[in-house]
Amino acid sequence: WLTDAYPEGTVTGAIFMSAFTTKTAVYVLVRVFPGTELLVYMGTIMALYGVVYAVLENDCRRLLAYHIVSQVGYMVAGVGIGTDMSLNGSVSHAFAHILYKGLLFMGAGAVIEMTGRRKLTELGGLYRTMPITLVLYMIGGFAISAFPLFSGFVTKSMVVAGASHDHRPAVALLLTMASSGTFLHTGLKLPYYMFFGKDSGIQAKEPPLNMLIAMGFAAFLCIGIGVLPGPLYQLLPYAVHFDPYTGDHVTSALGILLFTGLGFFMLLKKLDPEPTISVDTDWVYRKGSRLFMWIVNKPIAIYEDYLANIYNTWFTRFTLFSSDFFARVFDVRGIDGTVNGVAAFFMSFAGILRLTTSGLVRNYAATMLIGGGAIIGYYLFTFLMRP
Structure with a gap:
């Protein structure tokens, strides 16, 4: 320097x-x-x-x-x-x-x-x-x-x-x-x-x-x-x-x-x-750069092409097949199936609950009487069954 x-x-x-x-x-x-x-x-x-x-x-x-x-x-x-x-x-x-x-x-x-x-x-x-x-x-x-x-x-x-x-x-x-x-x-x-x-x-x-x-x-x-x-x-x-x-x-x-x-x-x-x-010492850099470029353009380039062919032929195809398989098995059947099943369960459960909500006051009153009678009957039954 x-x-x-x-x-x-x-x-x-x-x-x-x-x-x-x-x-x-x-x-x-x-x-x-x-x-x-x-x-x-x-x-x-x-x-x-x-x-x-x-x-x-x-x-x-x-x-x-x-x-x-x-x-x-x-x-x-x-x-x-x-x-x-x-x-x-x-x-x-x-x-x-x-x-x-x-x-x-x-x-x-x-x-x-x-x-x-x-x-x-x-x-x-x-x-x-x-x-x-x-x-x-x-x-x-x-x-x-x-x-x-x-x-x-x-x-x-x-x-x-x-x-x-x-x-x-x-x-x-x-x-x-x-x-x-x-x-x-x-x-x-x-x-x-x-x-x-x-x-x-x-x-x-x-x-x-x-x-x-x-x-x-x-x-x-x-x-x-x-x-x-x-x-x-x-x-x-x-x-x-x-x-x-x-x-x-x-x-x-x-x-x-x-x-x-x-x-x-x-x-x-x-x-x-x-x-x-x-x-x-600049001579070292000049000659060294030429040697480096020859190595990059000749043996390393050939080796890179060989690896690129292997990658494109085997690795890329295997990756595409694997991703398609996992998409069909785990995504569609596993994740989507679980989410859709949970949704269907709650939809069915909501349909059952819907039957109890008719909107008529007499139905709600009858339900309350039936529920109250069931509670009184339960406590009466347990009282009578005591030794």
């Missing part, structure tokens, strides 16, 4: 989403699931997944959204490793990610706001008219790529070091490869085709001052944390025993970034963005 939602949001809305949505999930993982082995592999896959699909992307904000998936993968892997160093790395990287990813989305949003375009194939040559935006964006690009003296260098490398110290060389290698891919696309490909590349002839200008101030503040923090990581380290949940600025660490990081840059310019023609829409 992330790579579908972020490119369609407003410029400011995408910035807030990139800052808070995924980081809330990381916070929950840190508090509830530290040391969960499954998260190590899921996080590593996420880190590589985002980088791989960013290769195919032409939309600048969708490309940045894929790298959110990748960067959150570092945090998830650090939570899964579960050591003090890796958890510190996940927490600090989440904080640093809020700053540099917000800066990157502000840079891309400024370009969209001033040009009305977001496809890399439609942009280019903006370095002449938007140099300040270019510089501020590159600070975010260097931060996410873990350049020395930038925030990502002092946080992301802690996660990789945590994997190495926990004797996970394969995880550390894959995360390092993902970091190289991040620099390749966010730090090189996107700014090259957005600000350099083929001049698109767009006569844009710098964004308003308030946008530049917001970008400048985020850029200042990205550099400040990279130069002086101590205040951030003091806020982490565990004591920090990690020094990012050792000679070996700095030289190895610069070497990886240098060779990544050389590879980019050597393969520049191969990395040209295509005016297409990339399909990632």
Whole structure:
């Protein structure tokens, strides 16, 4: 959902989403699931997944959204490793990610706001008219790529070091490869085709001052944390025993970034963005829907026809015969016969009672005398029969 939602949001809305949505999930993982082995592999896959699909992307904000998936993968892997160093790395990287990813989305949003375009194939040559935006964006690009003296260098490398110290060389290698891919696309490909590349002839200008101030503040923090990581380290949940600025660490990081840059310019023609829409997990739904429709139209349809024939041939006929039988036996003879018999009984009884109601007063008087005589005779008979 992330790579579908972020490119369609407003410029400011995408910035807030990139800052808070995924980081809330990381916070929950840190508090509830530290040391969960499954998260190590899921996080590593996420880190590589985002980088791989960013290769195919032409939309600048969708490309940045894929790298959110990748960067959150570092945090998830650090939570899964579960050591003090890796958890510190996940927490600090989440904080640093809020700053540099917000800066990157502000840079891309400024370009969209001033040009009305977001496809890399439609942009280019903006370095002449938007140099300040270019510089501020590159600070975010260097931060996410873990350049020395930038925030990502002092946080992301802690996660990789945590994997190495926990004797996970394969995880550390894959995360390092993902970091190289991040620099390749966010730090090189996107700014090259957005600000350099083929001049698109767009006569844009710098964004308003308030946008530049917001970008400048985020850029200042990205550099400040990279130069002086101590205040951030003091806020982490565990004591920090990690020094990012050792000679070996700095030289190895610069070497990886240098060779990544050389590879980019050597393969520049191969990395040209295509005016297409990339399909990632949507492929599953498309192919899955075709398979589903084939199953519905072929085997299930045949089975449905077979059941329909059985239903129409046997079940329907049996139901009609049974309903006709029950109608004749129970309805006509049983229910109707009972109702009609009760009615006939009361009609006969009413005919007998009718004989006693002639309407003549003398008949009523005779009846009363006869009834009274019968009552007197009854009591007289019982009196005489007493012993």
